Amino acid sequence: MDCISENDMDMLRDICSGDVLQGVDLSDISHWRIGGRAALVLRPSSTTEVAALRRWFYQRGMAHLVIGKTTNVLFADEGLHVPCIQIGAVMSKLSIEHGEVYADAGVWVPGLSRTLMLNGLTGGEHLCGIPGTLGGLICMNGGSNSRSIGGNVISVESVDSRGSIVERDAKECGFGYRSSIYQTNDEIVTAVRMRFLPGVCSAIRVEMLKDLANRRRKFPLKEPSCGSVFKSSPGIYADFGPPGAVIERLGFKGMRVGGAMVSPKHANFIVNTGRAKAADVLEIMKSIRDAVYAQTGYLLEAEARYVTPGGKVLPASSVL
Numbered sequence: 001m002d003c004i005s006e007n008d009m010d011m012l013r014d015i016c017s018g019d020v021l022q023g024v025d026l027s028d029i030s031h032w033r034i035g036g037r038a039a040l041v042l043r044p045s046s047t048t049e050v051a052a053l054r055r056w057f058y059q060r061g062m063a064h065l066v067i068g069k070t071t072n073v074l075f076a077d078e079g080l081h082v083p084c085i086q087i088g089a090v091m092s093k094l095s096i097e098h099g100e101v102y103a104d105a106g107v108w109v110p111g112l113s114r115t116l117m118l119n120g121l122t123g124g125e126h127l128c129g130i131p132g133t134l135g136g137l138i139c140m141n142g143g144s145n146s147r148s149i150g151g152n153v154i155s156v157e158s159v160d161s162r163g164s165i166v167e168r169d170a171k172e173c174g175f176g177y178r179s180s181i182y183q184t185n186d187e188i189v190t191a192v193r194m195r196f197l198p199g200v201c202s203a204i205r206v207e208m209l210k211d212l213a214n215r216r217r218k219f220p221l222k223e224p225s226c227g228s229v230f231k232s233s234p235g236i237y238a239d240f241g242p243p244g245a246v247i248e249r250l251g252f253k254g255m256r257v258g259g260a261m262v263s264p265k266h267a268n269f270i271v272n273t274g275r276a277k278a279a280d281v282l283e284i285m286k287s288i289r290d291a292v293y294a295q296t297g298y299l300l301e302a303e304a305r306y307v308t309p310g311g312k313v314l315p316a317s318s319v320l
Contacts, residue, residue: 003060003062004039004040004083009022011056012042012053012056015049015052015053015056016042016043016044016045016049016053017044017045017046017049017090018042018043018044018045018049018090018091019041019042019043019090020041020043021040021041021042021043022040022041023037023038023039024037024040024041024084025038026038026075026079026080029086030070030073030074030075030224031069031070031071031072031073031131031224031225031226032070032073032074032075032224032225032226032272032276032281033224033272033276034074034075034077034224034272034276034277034278034281035074035076035077035079035080035278035307036076036077036078036079036309037079037080038079038080038084039079039080039081039083040083040084041083041084041085041086042083042084042085042086043085043086043087043088043090043091044085044087044090045090045091046091046104046190047157047159047165047191048165049091050066050085050087050091050159050188050190051159051163051164051165052163053085053163054085054159054161054162054163055162055163056163057083058161058162058163062082062083063082063310063311064082064083064084064085065080065082065083065084065085065307065311065313066084066085066087066188067084067085067086067087067307068086068087068088068105068106068132068133068135068136069088069108069131069133069136071131071136071227072132072136072226072303072304072305073226073304073305073306073307073313074226074278074281074282074304074305074306074307075278075307076278076306076307076308076309077277077278077279078309079309080307080309080311081309081310081311082310082311084311085188087104087106087133087135087188087190088106088133089106090106091104091105091106091190092104092106092107092108094107094112094115096115096116096121099121099196099197099198100154100193100194100195101116101121101192101193101194101195101196102191102192102193103134103191103192103194104190104191105133105135105138105188105189105190105191106134107133107134108131108132108133108134109127109130109131109132109133109134109137110127110128110130110131112124112127112134113125113127113128113208114128114208116196116204117201117204117205118201120198120199120200120201120204121196121197121198121199122196122197122198122199122203122204123151123152123197123199124152124196125204125207125208125211126143126145126147126211127143127144127149128208128211128212129144129211129212130142130143130144131227134192135188135190135192137149138153138156138180138182138189139180139182139183139189140178140179140180140183141177141178141180142178144211145211148175148177148178149194150170150173150175151175152194152195152196153170153192153193153194154169154170154193154194155167155168155169155170155192155193156168156170156182156189156191156192156193157189157190157191157192157193158182158187158188158190159187159190160185160186160187161186161187165190178303218265218266219265219266219269220263220264220265220266223263223271223272223273224271224272225263225269225270225271225272226270226303226304227269227303228243228244228268228269228303229268229270229285229288229302229303229304230243230247230268230285230288230289230300230301230302230303230317231243231300231301231302231303233298233301235298236296236298236300239298240296240298242268243268243292243300244266244268245267246295246296247262247267247268247288247292248267250288250291250292250295252284252287252288252291253267255284255287256273257281257283257284258275258276258277258279258280259272259273259274259276259277259280260272260273260276260277260280260283260284261273261284262284262288270284270285278306281304281316282306282316282319282320285302285316285317285320286320288300289317289320299317300317301315302315302316302317302318304316306318306319
């Protein structure tokens with residue numbers, strides 16, 4: 001990243017009131033605990049700062065990457081050679097009024113779920129075990145138990161690649177099953193307005209505890225991972241079952257390459273047992289994908305996203 005001068009660094013520090021860090025080990029911030037070294041990580045505290053940073057990079061024709069909690073991201077072993085904007089804890093304001101919630105994209109999703117419960121609002125129980133940030137949740141239209149966050153959204157604030165702030169109502173966000181327009185339009189979600197219904201705090205808490213207990217029973221939560229590696233699809237689900245069951249039947253549980261392993265607890269999780277490399281994970285993914293295709297005729301699509309050293313974010317299945 002030779003194009004960033006000391007004068008540039010001073011300007012970036014003036015724009016960004018959060019951390020401005022050079023030479024960051026991505027394995028320290030990756031949920032998978034995998035990745036080389038990032039040249040520059042910036043942590044803004046507001047939509048205005050995100051807009052100013054993206055505008056600064058656009059005016060200089062400089063590529064950059066925006067990330068959140070990295071819960072579905074696999075960084076390259078070679079590291080990240082372009083500047084990285086990370087939206088997280090320093091950008092996590094949240095307010096509630098008459099069942100309407102305004103939240104920054106850096107809000108931690110389990111924390112949002114708990115706050116809703118404490119305020120007697122129902123509809124966010126299914127979010128309590130999802131370990132990402134709200135911005136990523138909106139982008140993926142994430143959720144669990146056959147529910148998605150899109151159903152609660154009133155409007156979304158985002159920043160485009162030129163640094164302009166955009167606001168859309170829910171109908172304009174293109175929410176579908178685990179999808180939204182933010183996966184393809186190069187805009188970064190920075191804040192969300194949502195609506196939840198009144199409920200009984202004690203009953204909401206019971207549902208959340210059930211969900212968390214179920215997750216602890218089913219999923220390997222103690223080892224670093226990105227959650228489910230492969231997406232389900234109506235076709236493979238109807239013909240053969242969920243991806244985890246298909247992968248298990250093919251005998252992949254416990255398979256190891258380097259420090260990466262298919263979890264013995266759930267076959268659609270690849271965990272880092274210590275010092276795993278991105279190459280290890282990709283090798284396992286390719287073996288699974290090839291075997292499932294040979295057995296079923298279905299090509300599994302990865303939920304995990306692969307980040308190249310140049311900052312391109314690709315479905316991990318596209319680099320196998």
